[in-house]
Amino acid sequence: MSTSSFSALTTLRVGGTPRDVVTCTSAGELADTVAGLDAAGSSLLIVGGGSNLLVADGPLELTAVVAANEGIALIDATTIRAGAGAVWDDVVSFAVEHGLAGIEALSGIPGSAGATPVQNVGAYGAEVADVLTRVRLWNRETGVDEWVPADSLDLAYRYSNLKFTSRAVVLEIELQLAARELSAPLRHLGGERLPLAQARENILATRRAKGMVLDAADHDTWSAGSFFTNPVVPPEAADRVADLVGEEGMPRYPQPDGRVKLSAAWLIERAGFPRGYPGEGAPARLSTKHTLALTNRGGARAADIVELAREVRGGVAKKFGVTLEPEPVWVGVEI
Ligand SMILES: Cc1cc2nc3c(=O)[nH]c(=O)nc-3n(C[C@H](O)[C@H](O)[C@H](O)COP(=O)(O)OP(=O)(O)OC[C@H]3O[C@@H](n4cnc5c(N)ncnc54)[C@H](O)[C@@H]3O)c2cc1C
Structure with a gap:
């Protein structure tokens, strides 16, 4: 347990000080921490990379629970499983290195894997809903740790039924990708497909030019x-x-x-x-x-x-x- 301000936990680098910060390095620790705080009636905020958060100034009566379970693994030839605390761009890079297509257009989106279903992240004509098959949730209402299908999340444009509701914590996600050399059609290139690694570099360069890749100096x-x-x-x-x-x-x-x-x-x-x-x-x-x-x-x-x-x-x-x-x-x- 430690204290730190939201200006250090978010990419906007603003926001006050939570009661405390708990960093969880496994799915079990994440679920147990949330369960314990819920049982004690203590308010909490799950934080991944803090890249989609605007938190008020001043002292805050809540505990920041940081998801830091970072594992990324191949479950079978085309399925990736990632811990909620994995850096999303590391998941993309892992997929590209393994010759798996489907998320290369989502290169460079800051934040954690666990937050990607929360607002169904998307960019350049792709969104995580295209490849997300199931999500392991800690259901805060029922106290159940369960894998649920992606279609139970009402994924839509920058929306899921997890966003703003805090009803559940994402512990892990699974993505079904395609073993293919070429990327999905890239909208900003008029639907052109590129070899995966090239598509990733193109997206990163395009995003950088718009200030859409994190850079502390910019x-x-x-x-x-x-x-x-x-x-x-x-x-x-x-x-x-x-x-x-x-x-x-x-x-x-x-x-x-x-x-x-x-x-x-x-x-x-x-x-x-x-x-x-x-x-x-x-x-x-x-x-x-x-x-x-x-x-x-x-x-x-x-x-x-x-x-x-x-x-x-x-x-x-x-x-x-x-x-x-x-x-x-x-x-x-x-x-
Ligand atoms: C420079 C920049 C570029 C961006 N570009 C894009 C883009 O192209 N497309 C796009 O869709 N978004 C984009 N975003 C927004 C942001 O990166 C995404 O929404 C990202 O998924 C947020 O992840 P995070 O881990 O930082 O979430 P946080 O900011 O830490 O949290 C966001 C919300 O999700 C909840 N949450 C986080 N983790 C979990 C979890 N494990 N379980 C349950 N709830 C959780 C939090 O409680 C909070 O409500 C961009 C942001 C920045 C700063």
């Missing part, structure tokens, strides 16, 4: 990734936005249910918030490489990130009548 990466999800709106609302902007080529992605997904980054820019907003010297700014990332320039507190999030969200709502929803999990703060 404040554009002191973020929680995309801060808002892309809003899905009725077609009339999308038409209204297009009319208001009066520009050809507004990004719009028709959804199976008839609604339309818009680009949050495009809306933010058209609402008057360019990259780097509000400018040099501000403790919290939009990334200078990617409009959707809210970043800590070194001295920000959680309150600064929240204030910027509110301003951007309010500006988009005022201009377009579209409400942006934050993607990260926020704890002790209201956005």
